[in-house]
Amino acid sequence: MISQLSWKIGGQQGEGVESTDRIFSTALNRLGYYLYGYRHFSSRIKGGHTNNKIRISTRPIRAISDDLDILAAFDQESIDLNAGELRAGGVVVADAKFSPQLPEGVNARLFAVPITAIAEELGTSLMKNMVASGASWALLGLPIEVLGRAVEEEFGRKGPAIVEKNVEAVRRGAEFVLEQAGGPLEEFQLEAADGKQKLFMIGNEALGLGAIAAGCRLMSAYPITPASEIMEYLIKKLPRFGGTVVQTEDEIAAATMAIGANYAGVRTMTASAGPGLSLMMEAIGLSGMTETPLVIIDTQRGGPSTGLPTKQEQSDLNALIYGTHGEIPKVVLAPSTIEECFYDMIEAFNVAEIYQVPVIVATDLQLSLGKQSCEPLDYDRIVIERGKLLAGELPPLEEHKLFKRYELTDDGVSPRVLPGAKNGIHHVTGVEHDQEGRPSEGAGNRKHMMEKRLRKLESLRIRDAVKADAPHETPDLAIVAMGSTGGTIDEARVRLEAEGITVNRVMVRQLHPFPSELLEPYLQSAKKVVVLENNATGQLANLIKQNIGYHGKIEHALKYDGTPFLPSEITKACKELSI
Secondary structure: OEOEEEEEEEEEOOOOHHHHHHHHHHHHHHOOOEEEEEEEOOOOOOOOEEEEEEEEEOOOOOOOOOOEEEEEEOOHHHHHHHHHHEEEEEEEEEEHHHOOOOOOOOOEEEEEEOHHHHHHHOOOHHHHHHHHHHHHHHHHOOOHHHHHHHHHHHHHHHOHHHHHHHHHHHHHHHHHHHHHHOOOOHHHOEOOOOOOOOEEEOHHHHHHHHHHHOOOOEEEEOOOOOOHHHHHHHHHHHHHHOOEEEEOOOHHHHHHHHHHHHHOOOOEEEEEOHHHHHHHHHHHHHHHHHOOOEEEEEEEOEOOOOOEOOOOOOOOHHHHHHOOOOOOOOEEEOOOOHHHHHHHHHHHHHHHHHHOOEEEEEEEHHHHHOOEEEOOOOHHHOOOOOOOEOOOOOOOOOOOOOOOOOOOOOOOOOOEOOOOOOOOOOOOOOOOEOOOOOEOOOHHHHHHHHHHHHHOOOOOOOOOOEEEEOOOOOOOEEEEEOHHHHHHHHHHHHHHHHOOOOEEEEEEOEEEOOOHHHHHHHHHHOOEEEEEEOOOOOHHHHHHHHHOOOOOOEEEEEOOOOOOOOHHHHHHHHHHHHO
């Protein structure tokens, strides 16, 4: 019996690879296994190789595996591209239609299953994904009825006839491969899972759920990979809570609409990726100048320009912090787990209203689209804070005076009212203004207003702004990172420690304003610091050097080929850098 294995399905985009993965992993989740998924797909609707990889385990996991146990292939290209990951003794379940062949030197067992032929016998080749699912499932020796129930959930809305045919496709795929293999493969028998129900979602769904829990009732957005799933999730969910989603004509409109709705008192957000973020920059400046709350999600992907829209990267950091013209206070957060995606959205909305600033939640493609198990969320942690928002009728004003919407205060945050509040009338403009909002270009006023706005964030620190797993007082290495890489670092650390290299892992979750005083002790105590990030220029490392220093200690571990880090890659890089 084994405690974990990896399964991958590959084919041409549009062949049902995604639905196969969804049904297969849903069934595993029902059994209580921990799962971590990775999607490799082309930036087009149909055609081009795509594959989905699932890691299955009896214990929590937050990284894709280095190797592969079972590959289900719809075409020869899927074998040629992915067979190199197969461990010795691995298995390929392939469609007999294309006379599959293993590449030279690959030590694996090949099962040629008439996947398409069985599907066509049942009425349509579209069901070949279910045949492949059944064949893969059978080799693991797991109860076929559990997979059958997942199929019923997937196709139930299409009626009992469709459900019955798909369940039959699963059964026939299982029967054929078991006859070829002589029964389930003993070396792939998984230990029993704990049977406990776990959430199973992508980061984008957790972000959407977190927004709902935070009181968001409007999302204005324009579709873009890899952010679109947030919009799709909220289209289904927000109406249940009296909210809605508006698809705008572009990202400029999305951001300005969100500003307008927040000004009116409705918690509103938008979401995009690098190209859309670029278009939002002027609006982000408007949010900062008018001191109107604004929450934006940036799901980072490969750039620049269209770049690699369906691939992993963490290269927007400079744009997130420095992209707007002029100087405004803003906050940039970077969750690193599914759970943090949920809780950080609540924090983002609270911070945006408490400090009256734009808040950007930065994820990366792997965190946004990688589906994984998640422990039950603690809804008792949800607290809604609206800062200095004044409710009801305000005290009368002196004649010819307006409400001091931009009143100079010690903490830089001024009282805020909603449109229509009696005695709350004030002027709002994107040009520099006085305390009542009237345009003012006076040098003294400008100096006071700039200092007032910038005072807001002097002491802002979110919960776990720096999150460390640091058991060593003076480690050989401190690995510092952001986003989805945390779980992969943890696996590499186990291997490094086994070779006598002590490691502390530190995730920076508040990227701006930078939490220097929280991070510095971990840098100071380590013999060497490795900053690991998915970009080519070391943007996080440069941010650390700029704010803290330690130039002589810091080493770069960079990956910018569009794929996430593997545990073996981090292990290799750190061993070389620790010498």
